[in-house]
Amino acid sequence: MVTAFVMMKTDPHRIPESAQDIANIDEVQAVYSVTGKWDLVAMVKTPHLEDLSDLVPAKISKVATVHDTETMVAFRTYSDQELEASFSLGGE
16 A cells, blocks of 8 residues: 655635545545645545546645645654554663
């Protein structure tokens, strides 16, 4: 499974509607409104890396209020449990 984060610029007057339209896309796990140069960030999951090449331009970018996107693919996930285990290595 591939996890990616898609940052989006949207119509600033329609951010909630944009977020809901994007959240309704099957591969989208969550959508966040954020501060900074992007308006929204979506966490997406696809079975294969190649599926992102369909998801972003064919679904996310087709949302009428989305003006620009940038996609980052996650290499590794660090959960709280993994971080706790790595900090406790060699400790006693």
